[in-house]
Every structure is written in C-alpha cells, then in structure tokens.
Amino acid sequence: MGEYSELFVAFDVAKKKHAVAIAEGGRRGEIRFVGEIENSPATIERMIRKLAARYDRLHVCFEAGPTGYELYRQIRALGHDCMVVAPALIPKRAGERVKTNRRDAITLARLHRAGELTSVWVPDATDEAIRDLVRAREAAADDLRRKRQQLLSFLLRCGRIYSGGGHWTLAHRRWLARQAFEHAAQQIVFQEGIGAIEDAAQRLHRLEQQLAVIVPGWSMAPVVAAYHAMRGASFLVAVTFATEIGDVRRFHTPRQLMSFLGLVPAESSTGDTVRRKGLTLAGNRRARRALVKAAWTYRYPARVSETLRARIEGLPKPVRDIAWKAQLRAVCLVSSAQRCRQEVACGGRRHCSRDGSTSVGHRS
Numbered sequence: 001m002g003e004y005s006e007l008f009v010a011f012d013v014a015k016k017k018h019a020v021a022i023a024e025g026g027r028r029g030e031i032r033f034v035g036e037i038e039n040s041p042a043t044i045e046r047m048i049r050k051l052a053a054r055y056d057r058l059h060v061c062f063e064a065g066p067t068g069y070e071l072y073r074q075i076r077a078l079g080h081d082c083m084v085v086a087p088a089l090i091p092k093r094a095g096e097r098v099k100t101n102r103r104d105a106i107t108l109a110r111l112h113r114a115g116e117l118t119s120v121w122v123p124d125a126t127d128e129a130i131r132d133l134v135r136a137r138e139a140a141a142d143d144l145r146r147k148r149q150q151l152l153s154f155l156l157r158c159g160r161i162y163s164g165g166g167h168w169t170l171a172h173r174r175w176l177a178r179q180a181f182e183h184a185a186q187q188i189v190f191q192e193g194i195g196a197i198e199d200a201a202q203r204l205h206r207l208e209q210q211l212a213v214i215v216p217g218w219s220m221a222p223v224v225a226a227y228h229a230m231r232g233a234s235f236l237v238a239v240t241f242a243t244e245i246g247d248v249r250r251f252h253t254p255r256q257l258m259s260f261l262g263l264v265p266a267e268s269s270t271g272d273t274v275r276r277k278g279l280t281l282a283g284n285r286r287a288r289r290a291l292v293k294a295a296w297t298y299r300y301p302a303r304v305s306e307t308l309r310a311r312i313e314g315l316p317k318p319v320r321d322i323a324w325k326a327q328l329r330a331v332c333l334v335s336s337a338q339r340c341r342q343e344v345a346c347g348g349r350r351h352c353s354r355d356g357s358t359s360v361g362h363r364s
C-alpha cells in the first residue's frame with residue numbers, strides 16, 4: 001500500500017442485512033466481496049472504522065430505496081464521503097440475467113470507482129420530515145379519492161345515479177342523505193362508505209392544517225412564498241415542489257430541471273434519422289404533477305386576481321416581477337401554439353393572420 005490510498009465501498013442495502021463490496025483505487029485495484037453485515041448503526045460503524053484504519057480515504061455509496069438516508073447520515077457523521085445512487089441511472093449490461101446481492105454490491109463498487117454513478121439529492125433531517133408530512137397529505141388525498149369512487153361505484157350498481165351536477169357538492173351530499181335501501185346489508189355498506197369518506201376527509205383536513213402551521217417555521221418558507229406568488233401555484237403545490245426539488249440552484253440550466261422532471265421528449269436517433277417520441281415522464285412524479293397542475297392556469301389571459309394579489313403582497317419586488325413575467329411569457333407561448341395548430345390545419349400552406357399579414361406554415 002502506497003503513501004496515499006483510497007477505497008470505494010458499496011452497500012447493497014436491505015432491511016436486515018447489507019451486502020458490502022470494496023474496490024481499491026486505480027484501474028488495477030482489487031475488487032472483492034466483503035460479506036454481509038447486520039443493518040445496525042453499531043455494526044456499520046465497526047465496519048467503516050476497520051476499513052478507515054487501512055485506507056486513507058473512503059468513498060461509500062448505496063442505492064436510494066426504502067431504507068432511507070440514515071446510512072448516508074451515519075457515514076457522513078463518521079467523516080467519510082458518501083453517495084446515494086439513483087437506481088434508474090445505474091449502467092446495466094444487456095446480457096446479465098443473474099441478480100444477487102453479492103453481484104449488485106460488486107457492480108456498485110466497480111462503477112463507483114469508474115465514476116459512472118449518478119447521485120440523488122439527499123435532504124437534511126428537517127427537509128425530509130416536511131417532505132414526509134407532504135407525502136402523508138398526498139396519501140390521504142388519494143385515500144379519500146378512492147373511497148369516494150368506491151361509494152359511487154356501489155351506488156351505480158344499485159341504480160342510484162345523481163344527475164344534479166357535480167359530485168360531492170352540497171346538493172350532492174343532500175341527495176346522499178336521502179338515499180335508503182330496502183335490504184339491511186346494502187344499507188350497512190352505504191353507511192360504512194359514508195363514514196369512511198368522512199373519516200378520510202377529516203384526516204386530510206388535519207394534515208393540511210398541520211402543514212399550514214409547520215411550514216412558516218421551515219428554513220425554506222421564503223422559497224415556498226416565492227413559488228406561491230406564481231399563478232396557479234397554490235400553497236400545496238408550492239410546498240410539494242419545494243420539498244421534492246429542494247434547492248433549484250443545484251440545476252445549472254432549466255434543461256437539467258426539466259430533464260429531472262421528465263418533461264423533455266424521448267429520442268431514438270441514428271445517423272441522419274431523427275425520431276423524437278413523447279415526454280420521458282422520468283424523475284420525480286410528485287413534483288412533475290404539481291408543476292403541470294399549476295401550468296394549466298396559464299392558458300388564460302394574463303391578469304392578477306384578488307387571490308393572487310393577496311399572495312404576492314409583502315413579497316420582494318423581484319419575485320413579483322418574475323411572477324408577472326411568467327404570465328406574459330405564457331401568453332406568447334399559447335399564441336404561438338395556436339398559430340402552429342392553424343398552420344398544421346391548413347396543410348402547411350400560406351395563410352393570412354388577423355392583422356392581414358401572411359406567413360408560411362410548417363408541413364405536418
């Protein structure tokens with residue numbers, strides 16, 4: 001071992017035991033499987049200290065997954081470099097048909113030494129706690145939606161169809177209160193469904209209230225307020241985007257952010273042939289859904305409503321200017337999209353615009 005040596009350590013993490021492999025620095029450094037260790041802080045610390053006594057520098061990595069980031073925080077607290085790897089971006093050989101913990105650990109160690117792994121953003125403990133609360137609120141909303149759909153499906157099977165407008169309005173709730181069934185079993189199913197919906201709605205309301213109380217004391221509260229100034233970005237949309245993305249400054253260009261959100265087209269090109277497909281829809285689906293939900297409001301003309309005016313009151317002028325600039329830019333994009341649709345509809349021929357000028361359309 002020379003004067004300076006480094007070691008690349010890979011954990012294939014699991015609930016009870018971690019598979020550990022190491023790769024020594026250099027192109028010809030040894031790569032070997034160390035073994036499996038118990039998933040406990042004491043055992044992991046003992047393993048890390050043993051390796052640190054033999055090598056000058058450790059580079060640790062493991063895949064992001066259900067085990068969370070406690071291993072990352074423990075390695076960092078011991079003073080060593082640690083990377084949480086994006087599983088979807090790990091290079092894979094097309095011919096591999098055998099997958100074991102031993103092979104996965106060795107592959108991670110080899111790729112980590114080669115610099116072929118991509119890391120994910122790791123939130124601190126507070127950011128992760130806020131994100132857990134946001135995701136719990138989202139799970140509660142999904143649970144409420146499912147329970148409502150189950151009750152509506154039951155009513156449809158029984159021939160009870162509401163035709164007075166939208167569901168779950170005050171009028172719809174009065175209609176539900178008048179429903180009665182001849183058989184006791186069906187009445188029980190109906191009442192249990194109503195009770196489950198009420199419990200789920202109360203749970204969702206409690207979680208939203210807790211978010212409104214906790215977020216103002218969060219370190220990223222000014223960022224949430226800035227997002228909230230954008231049109232269509234409600235409080236829940238702003239908090240969701242902030243918790244899932246973190247610091248947007250880690251993206252050097254807007255293209256990187258859009259690629260992270262999966263809002264870029266897929267491509268399969270070779271030679272002179274260019275084939276572009278639909279959106280990749282990769283990356284963080286929660287942040288993507290929140291962003292798309294907010295973007296739908298920009299199809300309307302630019303204006304500052306009373307609701308938006310109350311949100312931007314007291315915010316710095318640069319934030320208000322950016323929010324208004326986004327509305328003006330959206331108007332231009334919508335107008336361009338409408339012109340493109342008109343050009344495609346006329347088969348790429350020249351057509352006259354409203355001001356009397358002519359333009360050449362693109363052929364579809």
